[in-house]
Amino acid sequence: MSVPPIISMHDAQGVHIDSALELLSEFWLFAQAHLAPETNEIKATPDAHFFLHQLNGFLLPQHRFALAKKDHESVGCVALSELHNDSYPNACEMHCLYVKPQFRGQGFGHQLIEQALLWAQELNHSHLIFNPLGESESLRSIYSKFGFEEIPPLSHTNPSPSHLLMLELR
Secondary structure, X not given: OOOOOEEEOOOOOOHHHHHHXXXXXXXXXXXXXXXXXXXXXXXXXXXXXXXXXXXXXXXXXXXXXXXXXXXXXXXXXXXXXXXXXXOOOOEEEEEEEEEOHHHOOOOHHHHHHHHHHHHHHHOOOOEEEEOOOOOOHHHHHHHHHHOOEEEOOOOOOOOOOOOEEEEEOO
């Protein structure tokens, strides 16, 4: 299997912004479906300004955002930001880990997680935390291969049917 290219938005041209906004919108729908599965009630999708604001937040100096590409198509994304909490000092949070359904199982998610880990280490974080949203045996297997362990909810998170995972980086 060839390694999928990962494009950091800090290094990218403006041409990738539309792809990033499209993937953030798809991730938002995916997250809504997983955060409220029992109601099957998905909120109206926010407008493009909402996602542009979110993307701009991921482009701040201590934050990161990347796209996974196959040929000329953006097929997945991941974001990383600082996480201020009392339980895990110097932690960061992985957000928006998403791969389009037709491209799952091809190594894109694995590469995006590896990119987030590289960023976390470059930024000298001690813990990487994220909410995996989806529950499947294949996802749990990927996360356990990286060494992620389940942790209780942090004080800043809203209660949800999902759980949090943490990876100690040092």
